[in-house]
Amino acid sequence: MFFTSNYFLIYLLVSFCIYWVLPKKALIQNLFLVFASYVFYCYYALNYVLLLLLITHFSFFYSPLIAKVQSETKKKWLLAFAIVVYLSFLVYFKYLNFFGGIWNDLLALSGAQPMYHLIHLALPLGISFYTLHMMGYSIDLYYDTVDPVTDYPAFMAGAVFFPAISSGPIERAGHIVPQFEKPRAFSIKLLEDGVNQVLYGIFKKVVIADSIGTFVDYVYARYATMPASAIVIGIVGYSIQLYFDFSGYSDIAIGLGKFFGIRLFTNFKYPYFATSISAVWRRWHISLTTWILTYIFNPISFAYRKKKKFGIFYAAVIAFLLSGLWHGANWTFVVWGALHGCIIGYELITVNARSKIAGKMPARLYNTVSAVLTFIVWTLILVIFRADTLSQAADMYRSLFSAGGLFSPPGFSVMFLILAAGFLIIEWFMREKEYGLQMASFPIYIRLAVYTILIVCFVTSDNFYHSKAFLYFNY
């Protein structure tokens, strides 16, 4: 995991020092950040730096044309062209083999020979994230919700900002560019908050997520021979691992942004306390969910609004199916996403009936039961997300009803689950804060003690120097 590599730490220290020594002018700060971000990208993904240059420059120079024309028809065609360009890159690098495989399957059904030959393509670092960022800018110009950006260094600094380039948060031009258009003044409070958030993120990832990931990987790799008890440990473990892994990454990215005076999009707001699947999605990978809702769900639900709740149901299924597909070129992601769309549609249609049930129970009881049921449903559906194939997911569901005694996968220790539960409890009490361990209001000695404990824990962890890649680097 490169955020804990020595090279990255040296790079971060040097970039940070130079940035704050430079004159406090937006132009100079932005030019430096663009340079530093391209150094970062070239180190980790030199082969694809031209692609990043191409997509960001296309967006900057082409998108304003959409806002400039007055004719609604011309606007639509210009936007359509932009979307085709963005999606072409994404489809080529991410989905070519998937759609090629579907084409071969269709040919096989008709008795024809396969025509598409799989090609080996690596996924360019961050393409799923920065493409959506750029596409969102073009669509915002179509809707007139932002003005065309004329400040080239500010736009580019926001587009390639290294803390977020690899796995988000997925930014919006209206949120990130104004921050880069103004000079940033050094703030010791913001820096400390950033350091705090980064340390918390590394702890979540290295100590909790990676430890749980060891036995989760074991169970998923050997699911066919696992008894029900191991399957349960594996799927609950994955639910916890995914949260601590991805929210940990987001905390690191957002914390690093604060080092440079930039506030990135909040990406998680304690999703496992949500009392419905709709509510989970308002708190999980928020930058992606809001992107999907703004640019896919809203237009579809608006077009079908005369169908009322059934139009919204349809829009939710399409939007979340595409959200699933965004995660990867596999039917597992498509089915996972579509299921979430169906559940959200169900929740919408039954909102009045469920409110009546809620009114008959004490609020705390209803919320607790709802949160537990939501976690169970979310965890069960995650089996499909994590599985390599739909048949593997089906086999794992069947195995839940199999016999077999208690089995403890290698690497499993109840201690990790207790640790994870402990941090979820801490996050419950801190749920009004931006992130689970935001301690700005705590006395200095408590903050220092907590920082020390966090650092000692992850530096002495077996995972620190052999940390697994962030799960969302795969998407």
Add this chain to the structure above:
Amino acid sequence: MEETEIRNLLFEIFRNTFDYTLPVTDDLSAEKVEKWTSFTHTIFIVEIETRFGITLSLREVARFRNLGDIVEAIKKHKA
């Protein structure tokens, strides 16, 4: 239709759609109202169109930031 009438009717639709009992103001936005989500927003828009007898465009709806923006949009349609 006068602006006051528009505002009163819109606020009534808002309270009924989202079961909202707190004071309603022009600067009220979705971030401040728990039940006002993307999923329920479309239901709200349909109710507005029906009660006011207007048809809003997607571009207009995309630009709504708060209830005040909706009041202004309705005024343009009723002018």
